[in-house]
Amino acid sequence: MIRKPITIGISNGLEARPVALLVQIASQYASSIYLENEEKRVNAKSIMGMMSLGLDAGEKVTVSVEGVDEEEAMKGIEEYLSKKSQK
Numbered sequence: 164m165i166r167k168p169i170t171i172g173i174s175n176g177l178e179a180r181p182v183a184l185l186v187q188i189a190s191q192y193a194s195s196i197y198l199e200n201e202e203k204r205v206n207a208k209s210i211m212g213m214m215s216l217g218l219d220a221g222e223k224v225t226v227s228v229e230g231v232d233e234e235e236a237m238k239g240i241e242e243y244l245s246k247k248s249q250k
Contacts, residue, residue: 164229165237172245176219186210188243192216196240207240 175180176205189196189207196207198216205212207226218224224244228237 164227165233166225166227167237167241168223168225169241169244171218171220171222171224174220176222177213177216179214182210182213185240185243186213188239189236192228192230192232192236192239194228194233194236196236197227199225199227 165219172176174183177185185186186208198205198213199217200218206215207213216224226237226240226244228240230236
């Protein structure tokens, strides 16, 4: 299992469209992927769960990934969440 804190770089935070893209990215991997913020822990492959986090730009989340492709999955999620020019 890999755990890593990541700061949301997406300018509008995780609203509907960026969440949908994140779920698509997460769903490409066999590993289990979760985002944690304060007391919530949400499956990154669940669009409703991700929407419930309501994350804004600049907020920190902890991403945890476990599975056969966990390193690749963490890299893909980190690259997406850290982007500065996402709309």
